[in-house]
Amino acid sequence: MNEEEKIQGLLSQALPPMQNELKRDLWPKMLGRMNERAPTVPWFDWALIVLLIAAIAVSPHSIPLLLYHL
Amino acid sequence: MPVLEQKSDLLQQFVNGDLGAFEMLFREHQAQVYRWTVRIVRDPGIAEDLTIETFFRIYRARARFDPKRSFGAWARRIATNAALDHLKSRPHEVELADQFAASGLSDAAVQRDLRERTQRAFAKLPAKLRIAATLALIEEQPYADIADALGISVGAVKLRVFRAVRQLRKELKRLGVEP
Numbered sequence A: 001m002n003e004e005e006k007i008q009g010l011l012s013q014a015l016p017p018m019q020n021e022l023k024r025d026l027w028p029k030m031l032g033r034m035n036e037r038a039p040t041v042p043w044f045d046w047a048l049i050v051l052l053i054a055a056i057a058v059s060p061h062s063i064p065l066l067l068y069h070l
Numbered sequence B: 001m002p003v004l005e006q007k008s009d010l011l012q013q014f015v016n017g018d019l020g021a022f023e024m025l026f027r028e029h030q031a032q033v034y035r036w037t038v039r040i041v042r043d044p045g046i047a048e049d050l051t052i053e054t055f056f057r058i059y060r061a062r063a064r065f066d067p068k069r070s071f072g073a074w075a076r077r078i079a080t081n082a083a084l085d086h087l088k089s090r091p092h093e094v095e096l097a098d099q100f101a102a103s104g105l106s107d108a109a110v111q112r113d114l115r116e117r118t119q120r121a122f123a124k125l126p127a128k129l130r131i132a133a134t135l136a137l138i139e140e141q142p143y144a145d146i147a148d149a150l151g152i153s154v155g156a157v158k159l160r161v162f163r164a165v166r167q168l169r170k171e172l173k174r175l176g177v178e179p
Helices: A003-014 A027-035 A043-058 A060-069 B003-015 B019-041 B044-060 B071-089 B107-123 B127-138 B143-150 B154-174
Strands: none
Touching: A003 B107, A003 B127, A003 B154, A027 B019, A027 B044, A043 A060, B003 B019, B019 B044, B019 B071, B019 B127, B044 B071, B071 B127, B071 B143, B107 B127, B107 B154, B127 B143, B127 B154, B143 B154
16 A cells, blocks of 8 residues: 555545535525625725825925835 | 548637537536536536636637637636635635544544644645646646646646645644644
8 A cells, every 4th residue: 555545544534525415505595695796805905006196296205205104 | 521531610600609609618617617617616516607608708708719729728727717706706715623632532523633633734725726736636637638727838737736645744733733
């Protein structure tokens, strides 16, 4: 018996194959998932991004400083 | 209308974003996707959630699907990726009840301990190796099917299984199990 077969023997005892069938229709759950609203970005995050872009535009030499703090 | 033509029409409608066509494909393939996923994650509840996640990804990526190709094979590949993402994000942990103490334990207790140690060693494998080893060694799926689902060559699957076996042997030795 080679190594792979020995390991396979141990695995078959510890983790037998899964013989599991789907017991219900998942379509209603699927529809629920599709109707979920995409997570929105809070307004203050947008404000922060605008501020950051403005800061970079006004003083481009601040880019290395910003990168250092990331 | 011939069945093949009907099928091709259905797939084209799905690509165009027809929800009815998607529902028909969902109902036709949900059991197959679930069966494949539960083999990988070994938890019926998680497999259900991942089946939903798989079809959500399928619907989002519908424009990229070529209706001339097999929908089932495409779905299986997406399901495998979803399961892989799950395994990476939540590494499976197996708790050991007690420290290993073979002496004084009954045969049944020794066997149980051996199973727990094997489960623990298996859970330590990186997700990519675990998924290949699960499908090849536990579920005994054909290498060609595994390669197709993982989007890699058969040779690459064999290599992953080989590496998984090597790592498992090391980990089992560390846990006091000599395979």
